Structures are given as C-alpha cells and as structure tokens.
Amino acid sequence: MNECIENTGFRPRIAAFFCNWCTYGGADLAGVNRLQYPADFRVVRLPCTGRMNPEFVLHAFRQGADGVWVSGCHPGDCHYIAGNMYARRRFTMLRELLEYAGLDPGRLHFSWISSAEAEKFQRTAKDVIEAVRALGPVDAATAATKTMVMELRKVI
Amino acid sequence: MKARTEKIREIAKRLLHEGKVDVVIGYARGTSPMREQPFFARTPEQADQLTWSSFCVGNTAKSLVQVARAGERAGVVAQGCASRNVVGLIVEKQVQRDKVVVIGVPCLGMVDFRKVEAQVARSEGRRVETVEEDGEELVVRGRGFEKRLKRKELLRDNCFTCQHRNPVLADELAAEPTAETGGGDIDKVAAPWEKFPAADRWARFRETFQDCIRCYACRDACPLCYCKTCFVDDARPQWLGKTQDMTDITSFHLMRAFHCAGRCTDCGACESACPQGLKMRRLTSKIEKDIRELYGYSAGMDVQAVPPMASFRPDDSDDFIKQGGEQ
C-alpha cells in the first residue's frame, strides 16, 4: 500500500502549507473519494498562499522537516482576488535564493491545485513525497559534507 | 573631495539659514583613521563640520527615517546609492517627498578600509594612522612608513560595480556629474555562487557567514531596515534562535537578504558596517540580479515606481510550479 515504506523504510517528514480555499479542499475531496497516497506530510492550513511568510519554510526545516510543500489556487482563482499572484513572486525569489545558497531543489515544492482536483492532488502528493524520499534521510552523523537542510535543522 | 566638502557646507548652511530644513544629515570627520561619522547639522554653524571624503561609507538615508518620523524636514547629503535609497523610502511611504531636500553628491566611489590595511600590511603589525587624499591617490602614513596607494584599487566591491554614481534624485548638486559607473561589470560579479554546482554552494555560504557574531550591524546600517519590530526581535513567536548555531546565523542572513528583494540598491552599507568583514553582498547581489532579470526592476530609480514584490503580472513565470503530472 505505501510504496515509501516498502522501498527503504524511510518516511520523510514534509511540512505542507495548503490554501484553505483550494488545495485543502482538494485534499479533502481526495479523501472522500478514497484516493490513496502516502501520509508523509503534515498539513498547515493557510487562509491564502499570500499569507505564506518565507520564514515558515525556514522554520519548517529548522524544526526537522525533510521537505516543504506549498500549494494554493490556480492563478486567477484566488479567493482574495490576487493573493496567490503576489505569493508567486515571493516563491520565485525564495526558491531562487535558497537554491543559490545550497538547498536541494527536491526539498521545496510548489503547486496550484483547486478544490475540485482530487486526482491532481493525489498525483502531486505522490510526486512530492517521492522527490523528498529519494533524497534520503538528513543524517548529520554519517555525512561527510554538511548540507543546507542538515544545518538548518536545530539540534538541541 | 575638498571642493565637494565646501559645496556641501555652502548648500547646507543656506538650507538651514533659510529655514527650508530643520536638519542636514551628512558626514563629519571621524575620530580615527579611515572613519567618517554620520552627522546631524541643525544650525548653519554646525554645517561647518560637514565633510566629504573617500570614507563616507554609511548611508545617510538610514538616518532619514528616524528624522522623518520625528516630523523634521531634512536635507540629506546623498551620493548615487543613498539617493536611490531616499527614492526607495519615498516609494515605500516612509518619507514624504516635500519633507526632504536631497543634496546630491556625484560620487567617485568609497574606499574599503580593509583593502587599505591589506596594502600597508596589517599582517606585519603596521597600523594606519593618517590618510590624506591626493587626487587619485591616497597617502597613507603610520609609524615608520608612508605609502601612496591608488584609490581605484581600494574601492569597495560595490563601488567598483556601481551603476549610478550620480544622484538619481537631487534638489541641489555639490559637484558636476561624474562618470555614471564604477567601471566594473556587475553581471560578472553578482551572484558569485551560481557558477558552482548546487552541492558546493552550501560550503560557500558556510565559509562566508560562519564568523558572523549576530551583532546585526548589517541590518542596522541598512536603510531598508526601518521596521519598528524586526523579525529577529520578535519574541512571540520567536522566529529566530539566539545562539551561534549555523541554523540561527543562516536563517538570519537568508531572511535579511530576502527582505531586501526589489529594494536593495547595493549601497554596501551592510558590508562596511560589519565588524567581521563578512561579504553579505554575495547573497544580496543574487537577489538584486534576479529582480533585475525577472521583473526588469532596479530599486530606487523612480519615485512613482511600484515595487516588484508589491505587484504582479498575470504572465509572471511560474515554470517551477508543479503541474502534478497532468495527463
């Protein structure tokens, strides 16, 4: 049932930030439709992707996330008219900056999924989880070189 | 430099005398070598202390916010970069255009004191005691040595690649306009880690920022940083740890750089303020470059501009956004 567990036993922890008006509903519909996907992300519901502070992404990595997934409404569909359009520029800049500083692109994902797109939600969830899972666990103990996500993680 | 100093004083005195401004924000002679200090002249007599040299490395626009908040009308001595920050502050509605008089100074680039020290060999225990400007040369003296150094080789990195040495907004000019660029090619040096494979970039980041002591001088010297509560000072919730862990240092610098998106004028105040000589422009230049390439915007060029991070276009590129394996 869960190919992640079957493959390596590593189940990534992914912080997912979903817009209340679209992707969150899409996830709900996927559930109602009994569409299956690995349950490796923890959802944080946002009123809009426009609320997405880039600090949330760093905070998720600091708290131990292996990956971050942000999903909102298709351009033009924002409940607040244009929140996602502003967010898009912010995501573009953030993603550029983090990759420039050394973040593995497979750890940060963005998508537009409406509340009617249950199947797209299922496919994207599988994609995101597989991309993060493929990178393997963040293992500070055995790593020869330090990676960005490893050092973003707060060790206490 | 001397002519600029004279002219700045003359303008400042006139503005103060005529009551057009309550204060002129400029620079006064510093107390130690290669240091000038920001200075607030409130009377025509005090205006005699204003000065201009190769070491005016702060950014006078920084002080403008504080003066504007106090309700004062200010004259600001500003070279190209600082004038762009004044424009930025007007765009961001921190300063009203009619409450500020820009005393523009066409700039010849500022000198990085660390480069001077490297040339006189601080490593051999030589300490610079006085620096005299002589045209395109600096005469540097200390105990038992005197050296003539070429100004051009000592410029700060950002001054070398400066694109706007002449003030973009000026009500008065303290000198004839000068060559517009510093001569260096910004595109060759911006975002220096891009040329490294992704896996190596973190090592560069680490190397650049690991000596950070979290004094926040970079933030506090930055004319963009005027928030009444900075994200690093937020206590409820506390976004940022207070330790010297790489995570806390990293998060601070990434977020600080991010907050400069579409606003940074590459004035170099952050690097000049850093007691550890960190090169934070390696990060901010990437953002500045992206904003230029993606949204065709340079900060602080037009008081009517709409900042790129506060606007959008329907056709902004979003090819990084997952299509979810559309079938």
Add this chain to the structure above:
Amino acid sequence: MITAYKILGKNAFEGFFGSLAQGREVYAPAQKSGKIVWAPMHSAADVDWRLDNTDMSPKEFFFPQSECLMRFKNAEGEGGRVMVPVAPLATQRVLLNIRPCDAKAFRLLDRIFVQDDMTNDPYWRDKREKTILIGQGCVNPCPECFCTSVGCGPFHEDGLDILLTDLGDRLLVKPISGKGLAMVKDLPEAAPGDIDLAGKIMAASEAAVKTYPGFEPKKLAGRTVLDIYDLPLWSSLYETCLNCGTCTFVCPTCHCFDIQDEVRGEAGRRVRNWDSCMQKLFTEHASGHNPRGEKRDRVRQRFMHKFTYIPMRRDGELGCVGCGRCVRFCPTNIDVREVVRRMGEDVEAKSK
C-alpha cells in the same frame, strides 16, 4: 620580592612552546583573511610576533557567545525529570600573546562572574582556572588605543601570569603569578641590559598611546547617577547610533547575556548567549513595557554602565580597559573617548 626576569631567545622558543603545549591547548593571535583572530597554535612556527591585537576580544574563551549550560528531559515515570550538567573543560589552555588590556578585562569580569557564594559562575570559573595567560607587552599600540586613560597600559600586568617583552631576537620574560613563575623557572636569568632595554620600549609605547586622543576619567569620579543621567550630551549623542550590538560584542568587558531554553518535545537545553544593551529586546518585559524603550536610553546605559555604575560598585574601577575595539568597529564612529570627554565637560559645567 625582587622579580626574577628571565630571557628567552626566539631560537629557543620551540623548546619553551613544547613545554607550554604539554597537555595544554595553546592559542595565539593569527591572521585570517585580513582579520586578526585567536587561533590554535600547533607548533612554535605558527606563532606570529608581529601581529597587533585581535579584532575580537578573547572573552569568548571564558564566556562563549553561545554556551550550553545544561540539558534536560522530562520523562514519564521512571527517570522523571532529568537535568544533565555540561562537562567541565577537558583540557588546560594557554592564551599566548594576549594583550595586557584584555587580561585586565578578565580581572574585571572575575569580579562580576565570581563575587561571593551566591554569585559564583561555575562556567566562567572552570575555564578561568584552567587557562594560563601569557601576555605580550604592546609595542605597537593602535591609533584607537586609550589604555593609559583608564588606569591600564601597554605593559599592564594585572591578570597576567607572565608578561613577555619582544626585544627583537629574544623575549624578556617577567613571571607575575605563581603559576607563571613555575613555568619559566628553568629559563636563564635576564641580563640587566635587557631589562633596561625593555624599560625603554615600555616607556616609548606608553608615550605613543598618549599621543592618541584620550580622556580624564577623574572628572567623573564620585559623581552620582543623577549627576550624569540628565547631562545634555545624551540628547544628541544617540542620534547617529544604529543600536547594533557591535561595540558590546567586540568589547572585552561587556558581559550581558540572555538565557534561553530551547525545547523540543520533552527534551531541551539551556543556552546562555551574549546579549547587548544596545538592542531594544534586551530590556523588553513580557508585558511589552520597555524601561529602556528609546535609543537615547540605551546609548546612555552603555556609557553609564562602564563609567558610572561599575565604578560605583567596584571602588572606582572603570568598566573599560581602553582596548579601542569599539572605536575601531563602530559603524558610525561613536568614539568612547569623545563621549567620556563630553561627559566630563558637561558634568563640570553642571556643577558650576
């Protein structure tokens, strides 16, 4: 007691270094990309005698910028609440070529971290007890130095175990503490000529410091808090201050800290971090009230702490050793020498 000066040829330094490094970590100033930093010395050849003082003070050795004080766990049932103290410093250390100003700063901090039975910081004390300070007299003072204005000097001995004077090809060695004496007892006695030469170097260096701007702290002696608190200079001095923490972080005597518990789930650690009176958050109460809410208050605090509060509590001893780092690194060139001069002038004018 007549001090037994010793002499150590630089060609014989390797042997001496070997004895220092026996069971100890040796640190000394070194170059690193244009900066002068404290670095571990692996051999005598690593020691660079020409360098001036380090950019950052060595207080980091005893009072790290971030220091874990303990770890804790709140387990259910057996074990219950567990607190794990951190291990004491595992090795002895030597700070070689430390400047007299920085060594004096530690004497001052000793009186703050270790006062009596109630105020007795084990983290500070542990590292202090395990560290030997071998000073180098400052023959090349920096233009920002003002040690002679604050009761210190380029060859001040307070706090050092040994003081070295660089005589070119050899070092004059002056043991100061018992620990220091034990380390150099096998070195040959210095010739009177060398002692004279060192005296001349010392006098020249002191004279050099005095050519730089200084101040007269006596004007502030015996003044009360209220004498100084309302001086006119405070109403303008703060204007150019950025309220960054640079002056406090590079300062060898600044010692304020913030203790944070970093907790995840049932476990966590307690960390002590440098903090700075320059920053607004430093005094902010949980209620949101801030007794030093204005920049002016914070700037005044830093100078009054060093030149009023500490002398009041410490028999007149100033909270400053004159190393000049804050002058050198202040992004807006707020010069403590100028500030104290103006404090003196203002307070004299006020009392007339």
